[in-house]
């Protein structure tokens with residue numbers, strides 16, 4: 001498969017066929033047509049393929065059971081059918097009740113069930129069959145994330161000359177933590193089928209190198225020997241589509257809407273939180289920190305309002321349903337304690353928005369409070385800093401983004417008093433300093449641009 005014209009000055013992506021493989025498709029197929037998926041991976045990779053006729057291989061989701069196996073949408077989509085029971089074990093089980101909590105250091109939430117692993121293996125086999133069906137000699141296969149750790153090896157065994165890149169979108173934990181998994185060696189071996197393995201930060205890449213060394217693979221600098229070949233490991237941070245967010249930041253209609261939103265808040269300052277409703281995002285702790293802030297800094301009462309947006313996520317997993325109940329409860333308590341006839345201290349939106357709507361929130365907010373307890377990168381932080389013209393970004397030092405966004409107001413999200421104090425500091429920071437910080441942040445975010453990311457990753461893959 002050839003993508004686009006061959007010619008001088010074209011990027012590497014235009015010379016090779018590209019197959020992206022991810023659990024999720026970049027859009028959901030609804031009776032009304034394709035709807036963009038929420039989440040970092042889809043948001044970042046869709047623009048990469050949109051302009052080219054590449055293939056995206058993804059799992060067929062529950063509500064898409066009746067959709068055809070191959071779909072011509074914004075990109076060519078090949079769907080992997082997965083029986084319901086296997087899907088539960090692979091997605092709700094191994095991916096989101098074992099790997100997700102483990103990699104985010106929520107060890108007490110890890111449920112080591114063997115049947116989950118069996119379903120995970122089966123689904124990875126199904127993905128391998130599908131990729132091998134669409135792959136043509138010379139095509140590059142780019143596999144995404146923790147759902148498909150076994151896939152690179154399965155592909156390598158059946159097509160030894162295949163060029164395979166892998167990007168891990170979540171943190172790779174320290175080797176001591178990864179070793180908790182009874183299947184740790186098989187997972188690492190699976191991943192080592194790739195030629196190039198990318199992570200958001202140097203820390204995650206080093207953790208992976210140490211994990212591979214623990215399982216006995218020879219490691220030399222950033223390379224790992226697997227039989228007679230080498231796999232390369234690299235920090236290769238993925239950011240946002242900056243052109244898209246620049247346009248949103250300059251859109252006069254969005255500017256107008258943002259002023260309306262600020263008016264709705266009815267306060268001098270608007271504070272914003274935007275996340276999937278996930279325990280790693282620290283929403284509960286953030287609300288508690290905000291409650292502490294209102295108690296400790298009474299001068300802000302009546303003058304600030306927090307808008308917390310939480311997108312429904314992984315609702316088939318019990319921990320996510322429990323989190324929703326806990327968040328509802330704390331929201332109710334804060335309102336019960338602080339609400340006045342002339343002041344709404346907190347508004348909680350449990351819904352999904354379009355990017356234009358999110359940009360409206362970003363532009364209206366004076367402070368973004370992005371405080372995950374652990375996060376591979378956190379694209380919301382980048383989106384906010386890139387869209388806002390005079391806001392302040394308060395960011396968790398446990399998000400991958402903190403490695404890059406040095407001019408943010410960095411906080412420890414577990415330290416409620418510290419978050420409250422930094423929130424007060426951010427709110428008091430003069431507009432001049434906020435703008436200076438944003439200017440530097442925007443330059444850093446520009447360097448992480450999503451559209452050039454795959455291009456750069458595949459260029460590294462060529463030399464790996």
Ligand code: ADP
Nearest residue numbers: 038039040043275276311351352353378379380
């Ligand atoms: P994760 O990948 O864990 O979901 P990120 O912050 O890296 O977290 O990416 C989240 C992406 O989902 C961002 O691009 C953000 O714009 C989008 N998003 C988050 N919340 C919402 C929402 N309520 N409605 C629509 N999109 C959302």
Ligand code: F6P
Nearest residue numbers: 024038039040041042145169314
């Ligand atoms: O960032 C990790 C990630 O799993 C992405 O791969 C995905 O887009 C996002 O979180 C949302 O998760 P899910 O696909 O399980 O809804």
